[in-house]
Amino acid sequence: MNSKILLLMITLGLSNYGYAGEKRIYAWKDQNGVLVFSDTPRKGATEVKLSSQSLTMPAKEIATLSSQSHTKKTGFGIAITSPEHNQTIHENTGTIYVTSRVMPSFKAGYTIQLLVNGEANGPAINNSVFAIADVEAGEHMLQVRLFNEKNQIIAVSEPRIFNMRRKGKIHSN
16 A cells, blocks of 8 residues: 555656756847746847745736837837725825836936826926925825827826825824
């Protein structure tokens, strides 16, 4: 009985080993210098040695990746990178920092405008980081717009929702 179990374990172990050996990952840089990974070998690619064949991707908010409408027309896109979608922020002063990312890169002469709950939170600026003070408790929607040097909107981010939590203010008499 024990020899049958041992034989079964060895057989299963070897079959897993053979299957894991079939998975290979290759890496190379494309013509733009971007590092590319693939399971298909090509000229100039090097094989990447993995310590585990069990790879998983963490769950992330991908709504910002779907905002391609302006990107296809102008070649530019914009997304909010912080706060995360549906993030709850515990900040008693009501201050929040909003960061955005321009794709492929932030060009000289371009500006970004932050929208809070659908309204402009000041003029467009040449910075991708915004600080908002005294945000009321509750749910809020953020969005950013990218303007070119002619002050034309060339990209708009997907809306990003966040929840502000503040402790009650103490009033003294």
